[in-house]
């Protein structure tokens with residue numbers, strides 16, 4: 001009996017089919033994706049087959065993991081969307097302090113795999129963010145003031161290219177592509193695995209202090225002044241929040257705007273816990289003394305606790321956001337930010353955040369990627385439900401923070417397509433584009449390039 005080989009196009013699910021629904025699901029419910037076809041790839045072989053099938057069908061190719069970044073996706077017409085969700089575990093090598101992470105993995109799984117060895121990964125604030133998308137955008141971690149941009153600690157990235165080849169890139173193999181992948185804005189291929197360095201981390205002193213937003217006028221300037229001299233082993237975020245009454249949100253924080261200061265001080269070994277606690281006290285005690293908190297949760301904990309500190313919602317939500325890198329704000333910058341986002345501003349957005357940078361975030365990295373550092377003092381991020389009111393609120397903060405903007409955004413914080421999202425200087429943009437043309441001359445992945453309004457058009 002002869003068998004007819006399956007035509008590759010039958011891999012591709014079409015609208016309405018269960019695999020299509022699974023592949024196109026997004027964490028950001030305000031950014032539904034409507035590709036011409038979709039695939040859930042469970043292995044590298046699936047990715048290779050999908051890329052070949054797309055090319056045979058004349059489709060472009062785009063990828064996603066969780067859909068946290070779906071708001072930044074351009075139209076997916078005539079495009080195959082590959083969702084990477086590999087059936088493979090995270091593999092930690094405790095002696096080498098590395099982890100091999102299959103595509104589709106979220107940070108929670110890497111943190112859980114590393115913790116038994118006294119190790120931590122340079123994850124972001126949310127356990128549900130995908131490792132690949134975060135690292136392709138550089139990655140700003142609460143550990144970053146000590147270790148720098150997370151992508152500087154990537155050892156290798158394995159990627160399926162437009163010609164169907166799977167290549168493991170590193171500082172030694174395909175170094176130009178390895179460089180461009182890390183913060184270059186995407187459009188190179190489908191990543192199937194990353195190898196990351198882990199850092200020694202037995203404990204963190206982590207938590208949040210919450211005040212009524214009316215106290216922001218006295219607390220925020222003190223915090224901002226502290227950030228200018230803070231040691232690198234501590235990192236914080238200051239947010240004005242209008243918290244929805246979701247499970248897990250303490251009732252005392254609902255129904256009013258609150259000011260939240262959260263983050264972590266690091267204790268690489270158990271002997272470092274006292275110092276980490278002292279660092280946290282040096283920050284918090286003066287702030288607690290000028291205004292009584294509503295809630296105070298800082299405590300020593302294993303590193304996995306840090307994935308929950310920031311209270312990022314675990315379930316999908318319809319949101320819109322904007323982000324920008326800011327210089328040192330000083331009293332005038334803080335006052336402008338509070339006027340636009342604080343009490344009396346009438347804002348309804350869920351969070352207006354100043355994420356503390358500085359320290360190693362500003363250090364160049366010899367083996368780093370296209371986004372290997374930022375001299376900014378803060379990453380601002382505004383996030384709200386996707387409504388016209390949110391857009392107005394975000395615009396007001398954009399105007400208020402204009403004098404302090406560096407003109408750049410961190411690539412991992414690019415949330416949408418409506419505002420300026422420049423992530424690199426002209427020389428870097430040109431160098432990345434040259435790599436893109438070399439690995440993808442037909443532009444199969446070109447639609448996945450992150451939105452940068454002044455990026456040179458592809459010829």
Ligand SMILES: Cc1cc2nc3c(=O)[nH]c(=O)nc-3n(C[C@H](O)[C@H](O)[C@H](O)COP(=O)(O)OP(=O)(O)OC[C@H]3O[C@@H](n4cnc5c(N)ncnc54)[C@H](O)[C@@H]3O)c2cc1C
Nearest residue numbers: 064065066067068069124125129130133134139140191412
């Ligand atoms: C609640 C929340 C908290 C966050 N916290 C932080 C933080 O602390 N620090 C920080 O730096 N960022 C943070 N981010 C931003 C986050 O890192 C980016 O949105 C990131 O792109 C999400 O990656 P993802 O894979 O989960 O999302 P996806 O939307 O699935 O992917 C985003 C992009 O990554 C690319 N991509 C994903 N998978 C692949 C693949 N297999 N191959 C090739 N390309 C791929 C695609 O270009 C895709 O469009 C946060 C975002 C949210 C929503």
